[in-house]
Amino acid sequence: MARTKLKQYVDTITVDQDELDELAGAMQDILKYGVIKMDDNKLETNLSISLALAGLVFNLTRAAGIAVGVVALVLSLSTDLRADLEKNIRIAIDDMHDTRRFMKRNGYRKVKLEFPFMDYDDIRLITGKGEALRVLGKNGWETL
DSSP, X not given: OOOOOEEEEEEEXXXXXXXHHHHHHHHHHIIIIIIISOOHHHHHHHOOOOHHHIIIIISOSSHHHHHHHHHHXXXXXXXXXXXXXXXXXXXXXXXXXXXXXXXXXXXXXXXXXXXXXXXXXXXXEEOSOOEEEEEEETTEEEEO
């Protein structure tokens, strides 16, 4: 069996509240249909993400590419690594929701986040808790 070519690293993205909410929804779809059910057809149908955000975060511009890539990744992993991936995606989703609430509560329009990513072939996934580096508010960008 061929070894899975995985690359893990940290990268930053800058998003507004709506994009962050959309990203969390996409990650929930990836978790449910890609990681847990491993159904690329349902994942493609349910993936709720704009093309611009898909290109920014997942390095792909079509839902079909994301769906096939996620399911291929999951099928290549051992049971333990699948469980780790599921746990880390759940952490990322929870963190996105917490960050969006923080932005809304404090009147921030955009946030620059640093997330752990995992690459597999042509797809990358957010796999853990992010760190807010800067926020855009009424007085411009602020470092946190």
